[in-house]
Amino acid sequence: MTPDAIRPAPIVTEDSAAFWDAADEGRLVAQRCAKCGRLRHPPRPMCPECRSLDVEMVTLSGRGTVYSYAILHHPRHPAFEYPVLAALVDLEEGIRLVSNLVGVARAEIRIGMPVEVEFAATDGGHRVPVFRPAESSL
Amino acid sequence: MSAPAFSGVAAIAGIGQTELSRHAGRSELQLACESITAALADAGLAPADVDGLVSYTVDPVEETELVRSVGFEEIAFSCRVPYGGGGSMGVLLHAASAVAAGAARVVVCYRAIRARSGATRFGGAKTAPSPTSGHSGTTAMQWCMPYGALTPASWMALNSTRFMHEFGVTSADIGRAVVQLRAYAATNPNAWGYERPITLDDHQESRWIAEPCIHLLDCCQETDGSVALVVTSAERAADLPATPVRIAAASGAALFEQEIATDHYRPDLSVMEGSVALGRRLFDGFGIARDDVDAAMIYDAFSPILLMQLEGLGFCDFGAAKDFVADGNLALAGALPCNTNGGLIGEGYIHGLNLVGEATRQLRGTAVNQVPDARTVLVSASRTGAILSRD
Numbered sequence: 001m002t003p004d005a006i007r008p009a010p011i012v013t014e015d016s017a018a019f020w021d022a023a024d025e026g027r028l029v030a031q032r033c034a035k036c037g038r039l040r041h042p043p044r045p046m047c048p049e050c051r052s053l054d055v056e057m058v059t060l061s062g063r064g065t066v067y068s069y070a071i072l073h074h075p076r077h078p079a080f081e082y083p084v085l086a087a088l089v090d091l092e093e094g095i096r097l098v099s100n101l102v103g104v105a106r107a108e109i110r111i112g113m114p115v116e117v118e119f120a121a122t123d124g125g126h127r128v129p130v131f132r133p134a135e136s137s138l
Numbered sequence: 139m140s141a142p143a144f145s146g147v148a149a150i151a152g153i154g155q156t157e158l159s160r161h162a163g164r165s166e167l168q169l170a171c172e173s174i175t176a177a178l179a180d181a182g183l184a185p186a187d188v189d190g191l192v193s194y195t196v197d198p199v200e201e202t203e204l205v206r207s208v209g210f211e212e213i214a215f216s217c218r219v220p221y222g223g224g225g226s227m228g229v230l231l232h233a234a235s236a237v238a239a240g241a242a243r244v245v246v247c248y249r250a251i252r253a254r255s256g257a258t259r260f261g262g263a264k265t266a267p268s269p270t271s272g273h274s275g276t277t278a279m280q281w282c283m284p285y286g287a288l289t290p291a292s293w294m295a296l297n298s299t300r301f302m303h304e305f306g307v308t309s310a311d312i313g314r315a316v317v318q319l320r321a322y323a324a325t326n327p328n329a330w331g332y333e334r335p336i337t338l339d340d341h342q343e344s345r346w347i348a349e350p351c352i353h354l355l356d357c358c359q360e361t362d363g364s365v366a367l368v369v370t371s372a373e374r375a376a377d378l379p380a381t382p383v384r385i386a387a388a389s390g391a392a393l394f395e396q397e398i399a400t401d402h403y404r405p406d407l408s409v410m411e412g413s414v415a416l417g418r419r420l421f422d423g424f425g426i427a428r429d430d431v432d433a434a435m436i437y438d439a440f441s442p443i444l445l446m447q448l449e450g451l452g453f454c455d456f457g458a459a460k461d462f463v464a465d466g467n468l469a470l471a472g473a474l475p476c477n478t479n480g481g482l483i484g485e486g487y488i489h490g491l492n493l494v495g496e497a498t499r500q501l502r503g504t505a506v507n508q509v510p511d512a513r514t515v516l517v518s519a520s521r522t523g524a525i526l527s528r529d
Contacts, residue, residue: 011280042281042403048394068303068407070287070295071349077263077288083349084286088296088402098278098296098402100285106349111303128284 005081009124016043018057020126028117028129029057030095041095062117063134064091069101069109079123089115089131103132141387141424144238149375149382150230150526152181152368153495158328158486160254162362169364170199170250171207177366182379183244188368190215190242192229194489195273196222199250215242221390221521222274223439224398224412226490228522231388233369243370249491250364260360260487263288275398275521282400291357291440293399295348297407298442302351304408305457309350311464312441313341316355316483318468319438323480326506330359331484356441361486365495381502386514387424387525391415396521399439410443412521413450420516421452426525428452432512433500434474435493437519438481447518448474470507478507490519494526501528 012020019041022029031040033047034054046053072084085101087109101109102118114134119127154176156162156169178185185208191201195218205213215236219228226249233245253260264283287293301307317338323331336355344354375382391412395403404411421428434453438444445459453474454462462468468476479485479496486492497515499505505512514527 007284007286010284013280016280042278068296068300070292070299070351071346072286072292072295073346073349074354075261075263075289077286080286084292086285086287086292086296088300088407096403098281098285098287098400111300122284130285 005079007120007122007128008079009122009126010128015045019043022057023119023127023129026119026127028060028062030060030093031055032058039093039095041097060091060093064089064115064131066101066109066111066113066115067096068111071106085109087131097129100130101132102130144234145424146384146386146527147238147372148234148369149372149384150367150494150498151370151375151378151380151382152177152179152183153498154178154180154366155328155492155495156363158330158361158363158488158492160360160362162252162255166198166250166252166256166364167203167207169362170204170248170366173250173364173366174204174208174246174248177246177368180380181368183368185209186211187244188246189213190233190236190245192216192232192245192247193218194222194225194229194249195220197249199248215245219522220273220275221392222398223437223490224275224519224521225390226437226519226522227388227494227517227524228390229367229491230369230385230494230517230524231390231522233367234385234388237369237371243374245369247367247369247491248364249489251489252362253487254360255362261289261291261357278397278400278402290399291347291352293402294440294443295351296402298351298440301408301442301446305460307445307460309353310338310342311460312351312356312445313338313353315444315463315468316341316441318463319477319481319484322478322507323484326480326485329480329485330361331480351442352440356483358439358482358487361488363486363488365488365491367491367494381528383498383501384527384529385524386527387420387426388523389416389419389423390522391419392521398521409456410446410450410520413447413518416518416521416523417451420523420525424525426514430514431474431516431525432514433478433497433509434476434516434518435497436476437490437493438477438483439487441483443520444476444481447520451516451518470509475509478505478509493517497526501526
């Protein structure tokens with residue numbers, strides 16, 4: 001990133017705080033229903049499967065594959081370096097995240113490529129999960 | 139299964155539209171006043187006849203200010219439809235339901251927008267002041283924003299890339315639809331693209347917005363303007379000056395884990411599953427055949443979603459929209475003349491409601507690019523839609 005390009009901090013809600021708090025500590029987590037065990041993302045207060053309000057946060061492997069991507073050119077926001085490599089990552093536990101790809105050239109991005117998580121700094125001292133090509137795939 | 143009771147009970151009796159521009163130079167409230175009084179004049183009705191108001195949750199024009207300005211006397215029914223542009227055709231469902239239920243006798247539907255000159259440009263990069271985007275159906279702002287996915291184009295590109303990957307669609311395949319839209323716009327004096335047709339080369343050479351699916355010319359216009367509709371009973375509309383356009387079918391279809399522009403959480407994003415459900419509800423649920431549709435007005439904020447809706451609604455097989463388009467089916471001589479005003483890409487973007495205006499003109503026989511003897515026209519915005527008809 002250029003020195004003045006610092007990604008905006010996530011806006012945290014009561015329902016999402018546990019996800020972002022864990023990210024600040026370098027952990028990728030998801031909600032799991034404490035009753036039926038269903039994983040879910042984005043976070044929400046109720047299990048859509050069994051309606052339980054009991055939830056636990058589980059740490060994920062951080063491994064997944066690129067489900068889709070887009071190379072964003074315009075419009076440009078000063079917090080980002082362009083082009084932005086946006087992606088949908090399907091994690092091996094079965095949930096999907098919107099994120100960025102890092103450490104990869106544009107021309108090398110492929111749907112289905114294995115990726116693994118790392119954490120990128122944001123404004124305000126927070127960190128958010130981003131994904132680089134998996135070691136085993138290099 | 140019988141069709142819902144409101145089928146065909148209500149009709150569009152009037153339409154009004156301001157000029158479409160990039161700088162209206164007046165408030166959304168004023169734009170709404172202008173389009174509404176134009177629609178009432180078209181319908182041969184007065185403000186005192188109006189007892190219902192329907193708009194979008196995201197519309198900036200307050201009902202109280204509108205009532206005070208236009209001089210409505212007593213509003214019995216008012217509501218707003220969520221889901222942003224995806225909900226745009228829902229105004230027809232709400233208005234027709236209210237009329238059929240007897241909750242209102244004359245309902246005005248309106249949308250006023252300054253998508254270009256206003257405080258927020260439609261395509262501008264936004265880092266949200268809140269975790270959601272305020273009832274637009276784009277609930278995942280907090281999940282996109284830290285990643286630089288800050289615009290509708292960027293959110294929809296993630297789905298579009300998967301669509302292209304799954305079915306072997308190229309940017310040129312999508313561009314052929316844009317060339318058709320711009321050909322329609324080129325003959326529409328109200329369109330941004332009037333007298334400005336493009337070639338496929340123009341499309342391919344326009345700059346990337348979101349690679350590999352959205353060039354600049356794949357994007358709708360950022361437009362200032364307003365559109366209004368007057369909906370009343372078909373019985374009453376028959377006595378009014380304009381040719382009545384019946385609301386034969388209307389429905390919404392909002393699925394589990396679905397969002398609007400940020401629709402990233404359904405397992406298979408190569409198919410617009412909301413459109414599949416909508417097509418089932420409109421065609422099967424109301425007993426109308428796809429073959430009976432003479433023209434379609436399909437929400438084209440970005441061109442890839444036009445192809446995806448053609449497939450989802452069942453006008454062609456999954457993966458076949460690129461061939462359906464290449465074969466010229468969207469043209470007046472094709473199987474499904476589509477967005478004959480130029481669409482949101484060629485005419486302008488009043489958040490989808492100008493597509494209902496065009497559907498109405500087609501059924502009245504007054505469109506610039508007229509489909510001969512059009513009797514059944516579909517309007518669709520991926521998760522809300524309607525089928526309009528003429529007796």
